[in-house]
Amino acid sequence: MQEEIKSLYANDTWDLVSLPKGRKALPNKWVYKVKKIEGKPKYKARLVAKGYAQKEGIDFQEVFSPVVKMTTLRVLFALTAMLNLELYQMDVKIAFLHGDIDEEIYMKQPEGFVVPNKEHLVCKLKRSLYGLKQAPR
Amino acid sequence: MLSQGFDRSYADHCLYTRKDIDDSPIILVLYVDDMLLAGKRKTSLDALKDQLKSVFSMKDLGNAEHILGMRISRNRKDKLLFLSQEKYIEKVLNRFNMAEAKSLGVPLPSYLKLSKADCPKDEMEVNAMKGIPYASACGSLMYAMVATRPDIAYAVGVVSRYMSNPGKAHWEAVKCVFRYLKGTQRKCLCYGKGALSLQGYCDADMAGDLDTRKSTSGYIFTVAGGAVSWCSKLQKIVALSTTEAEYISATEASKEAIWLSRLAEDLGMSVSTPVLGCDSQSAVYLAKNAMFHSRTKHIDVRHHFIRQVLEDGLVTLTKIKTQDNPADILTKSLGKAQHEHCIQLVGVT
Numbered sequence: 001m002q003e004e005i006k007s008l009y010a011n012d013t014w015d016l017v018s019l020p021k022g023r024k025a026l027p028n029k030w031v032y033k034v035k036k037i038e039g040k041p042k043y044k045a046r047l048v049a050k051g052y053a054q055k056e057g058i059d060f061q062e063v064f065s066p067v068v069k070m071t072t073l074r075v076l077f078a079l080t081a082m083l084n085l086e087l088y089q090m091d092v093k094i095a096f097l098h099g100d101i102d103e104e105i106y107m108k109q110p111e112g113f114v115v116p117n118k119e120h121l122v123c124k125l126k127r128s129l130y131g132l133k134q135a136p137r
Numbered sequence: 138m139l140s141q142g143f144d145r146s147y148a149d150h151c152l153y154t155r156k157d158i159d160d161s162p163i164i165l166v167l168y169v170d171d172m173l174l175a176g177k178r179k180t181s182l183d184a185l186k187d188q189l190k191s192v193f194s195m196k197d198l199g200n201a202e203h204i205l206g207m208r209i210s211r212n213r214k215d216k217l218l219f220l221s222q223e224k225y226i227e228k229v230l231n232r233f234n235m236a237e238a239k240s241l242g243v244p245l246p247s248y249l250k251l252s253k254a255d256c257p258k259d260e261m262e263v264n265a266m267k268g269i270p271y272a273s274a275c276g277s278l279m280y281a282m283v284a285t286r287p288d289i290a291y292a293v294g295v296v297s298r299y300m301s302n303p304g305k306a307h308w309e310a311v312k313c314v315f316r317y318l319k320g321t322q323r324k325c326l327c328y329g330k331g332a333l334s335l336q337g338y339c340d341a342d343m344a345g346d347l348d349t350r351k352s353t354s355g356y357i358f359t360v361a362g363g364a365v366s367w368c369s370k371l372q373k374i375v376a377l378s379t380t381e382a383e384y385i386s387a388t389e390a391s392k393e394a395i396w397l398s399r400l401a402e403d404l405g406m407s408v409s410t411p412v413l414g415c416d417s418q419s420a421v422y423l424a425k426n427a428m429f430h431s432r433t434k435h436i437d438v439r440h441h442f443i444r445q446v447l448e449d450g451l452v453t454l455t456k457i458k459t460q461d462n463p464a465d466i467l468t469k470s471l472g473k474a475q476h477e478h479c480i481q482l483v484g485v486t
Binding site for chain 1: 148149151152164166167168170173174175176178179186189194196197198200201202204205209211213216217220283284326328329333360361363364365366404406
């Protein structure tokens, strides 16, 4: 949980602002998961926004996720085989925290991590978060 | 990505390419949080990786081995690449308790003629089907089909038609597909055995659907001897003749051919015009000569798209023999020998 909050801050995910009139702050929650890595359990916490509370036209315009076509991959593999190319794979960590968002989205401060003396402020998101309509799934 | 000097492909927005110093292409595929890098020169790729790592936080997974549930294995000496889903299929077979089932030579034996007549007719039959995970079984089969298994495309298409109200006979058919997968679990898609050109095949089965009398169209494209794109689909309209059904499927296939040649161009392949094989002489004639007579005058304008495409030289259409048309597996149930011959033609080994 500390790790997740740290990475959210490191990526400059939001600004603390006061909520403008006529807007609602999205609720959020922590999702916990136990992953087994080589037999040892690893605990993961992830902050997700409750995207279902987003209103079309206000919080999001259009949803678009980039999903590669299987055909593209297969043509690439065919090419790789024929030309004897090198083929490497990389994994982008916390991929879409890099994705900027164009709409103004406000979220309540994450539970347990409310900044003291700034309880009345909300998070204005600068980058995408899990659970948002703007997030890939 | 664009800041690294990459161009985004129009054919697929997840694809980015850039020219290396020796003019060979460097290809980058990015989707959600995975990335594939391909190129000729190791040094250039390593430099690119370091560059990317300085901008994003990334983990280098080395040579690509697993992607979207597919396993990639290579034989660099003979320039071959294999794609398999053995693990995925094993998981699915276990999940549906089919791991110990007897294997079958074809995905859908031709004696199984499914129709709406097999759907449950009264409450008792509906209740009997309630405990059966029909939809999720279809979904699992579909994923295998979409990724590496063109050989089950027709069977999956047929069983999916009854998803909303499956009957006992339909479930038996699903089990047949599982049994076929059980016997062919280790089959791979193999690339590197043919020429680096786009070769397509199309076929249609006139009035194959017993309920609506609609025809099934199917097409399959290969590059380097392995299938890259395939489709088996019930046509939207009722065709009045075999020729018409074949003609519609050729039009569908030519659309895919155009997209594929664009994609190939974006990948830096210098490909010749895609060749589309069709086993109906009359459909080939119909596409090549804009003749107009009583038997073809009703065909909708949209299906004449292929005439334009052929005239513009974007696709070449040729007549091939039925027994050498692998698209046969996408439109009908075949016997074991013919099925095996067909899948071999598209690199399923």
